[in-house]
Amino acid sequence: MKLPPPAITVEGCAWLGNAPLFGPLRLVLQAGCWTSLLGVSGAGKTTLLRVLAGLETGARFEGAITAGDGAAVGPRLAFMGQSDLLLPWADVIGNVTLGARLRGKRPDLTRARRLIAQVGLAGHSHLRPAALSGGQRQRVALARTLMEDRAIVLLDEPFSALDARTRAEMQELAGRLLQGRTVLLVTHDPLEAARLSHAAWLLHRGRLEALDLPATPPVRPVEQPGTLQAQAEMLARLRALT
Numbered sequence: 563m564k565l566p567p568p569a570i571t572v573e574g575c576a577w578l579g580n581a582p583l584f585g586p587l588r589l590v591l592q593a594g595c596w597t598s599l600l601g602v603s604g605a606g607k608t609t610l611l612r613v614l615a616g617l618e619t620g621a622r623f624e625g626a627i628t629a630g631d632g633a634a635v636g637p638r639l640a641f642m643g644q645s646d647l648l649l650p651w652a653d654v655i656g657n658v659t660l661g662a663r664l665r666g667k668r669p670d671l672t673r674a675r676r677l678i679a680q681v682g683l684a685g686h687s688h689l690r691p692a693a694l695s696g697g698q699r700q701r702v703a704l705a706r707t708l709m710e711d712r713a714i715v716l717l718d719e720p721f722s723a724l725d726a727r728t729r730a731e732m733q734e735l736a737g738r739l740l741q742g743r744t745v746l747l748v749t750h751d752p753l754e755a756a757r758l759s760h761a762a763w764l765l766h767r768g769r770l771e772a773l774d775l776p777a778t779p780p781v782r783p784v785e786q787p788g789t790l791q792a793q794a795e796m797l798a799r800l801r802a803l804t
């Protein structure tokens with residue numbers, strides 16, 4: 563039986579050589595909720611996300627990552643990194659179904675085709691990554707992440723290469739398809755955090771500061787006054803950082 567998406571807690575400190583990067587801090591991802599992490603470039607957001615994913619970073623981490631239900635985190639986790647990590651010799655459908663094939667399972671091609679269509683690449687299934695634009699490649703990586711159907715999903719700037727219209731559409735698609743999962747979203751875009759998050763944090767000088775969000779549930783419409791106000795407040799907080 564599949565366990566419901568758990569709360570995840572990451573607690574500890576990270577150093578780059580002898581210099582502290584972040585911590586001591588405690589980040590709790592509430593079960594079944596989207597948590598966004600913002601902060602200036604170099605603040606340590608990607609490092610924190612990769613620590614959570616159990617991946618290699620340039621930093622030394624001392625601390626613990628725990629799931630609220632006590633079960634292992636790693637096998638329940640899907641990760642979409644800043645670079646798309648597509649296999650250059652595989653076509654779009656081959657990349658989207660990579661996870662199943664690596665596990666020696668027969669991929670669900672119907673579901674893969676549906677996801678490829680949902681990210682707007684229906685006519686591109688048999689193209690290789692080199693024939694795609696940066697934004698198209700990012701949508702393939704998103705489809706591959708959604709294909710994994712995991713309880714815990716870590717997204718590192720997943721929509722950064724997309725034009726404004728496609729970005730809004732992909733936010734809505736990911737928000738819908740990952741509803742009820744435990745998601746960590748690293749983003750530079752206050753509007754994205756305002757639309758998608760149940761909780762949002764600013765990582766600054768190694769500490770986490772809470773950011774305000776509307777009381778309405780995500781995905782919030784772009785044009786909703788509460789969304790725009792949260793966006794403006796987050797931008798002001800980012801601009802006021804010293």
Ligand SMILES: Nc1ncnc2c1ncn2[C@@H]1O[C@H](COP(=O)(O)OP(=O)(O)OP(=O)(O)O)[C@@H](O)[C@H]1O
Pocket residue numbers: 578583601602603604605606607608609610619620621
């Ligand atoms: N592999 C690495 N080896 C050494 N230092 C690294 C490595 N990766 C990142 N760093 C350093 O760690 C610090 C935090 O980097 P990180 O990528 O976590 O920041 P970030 O907040 O995600 O930045 P950005 O918003 O630009 O992606 C930076 O000073 C960076 O230079």
